Amino acid sequence: MATPSSASPADQGRGVNWKDKQAIRTHMLRQRNSMALAEIESASRSVQSHATSCKEFQSARIVGGYVAIGSEIRTGLILDTSIKLQKKLALPRIREGDIEFCQVLSSDIKDLEPGPYGTREPNSPPISEEIDFLAVPGVAFDTRGYRIGYGKGYYDKFLKSTRPKFCAGLAFEFQVIERIPTMAHDAKLDAIITEKGIRYL
Secondary structure, eight states, X not given: OOOBSSOOGGGSOTTOOTXXXXXXXXXXXXXXXXXXXXXXXXXXXXXXXXXHHSHHHHTOSEEEOOOOOTTSOOOHHHHHHHHHTTOEEEEEEEETTEEEEEEESOOOGGGSEEOGGGOEEOOXXXXXXOOSEEEEOOSEEETTXXXXXXXXXXXXXXXXXXXXXXXXXXXXXXXXXXOOOOOTTOOOOSEEEETXXXXXX
């Protein structure tokens, strides 16, 4: 049975059906939402430091990011660094059931508009160029590179239809488990970045 790869014995999720996506999603969200804000911020700084230091980010001309909601890994450093290094920064918005990435000229979320599910979205045309480095949020990830999101399939559809050069999931270490149940439409990432470092897949 798959269990979280680095969780303490008390956090092993006894009783969780690790073959059921919704059960994994519910368990991981409960665990992630129970984190103290200081823990989230500290781990997020480490994740972002690993992300912005990796060769794929450094060489990227176009970076795709996201604005964190709830207890997700924060991305402010990634967004700020992209602008500072004069990379083209694109952020997601949802249109007609699909996700698209649009260029932003600032990393200030005040320049974004309210979107669905508590998100903030750009109000600019979608980019036509290929994204070189894409930071992907998620609820759970596995050691093969698959992920569980919030159940809408936005990122899976985008990654299947418009594959960036390099896709990295941003996660707390406890979110990484051995195996997630997958279906044909699920998309695989190139790496997972946690506070402990980068796993290339």
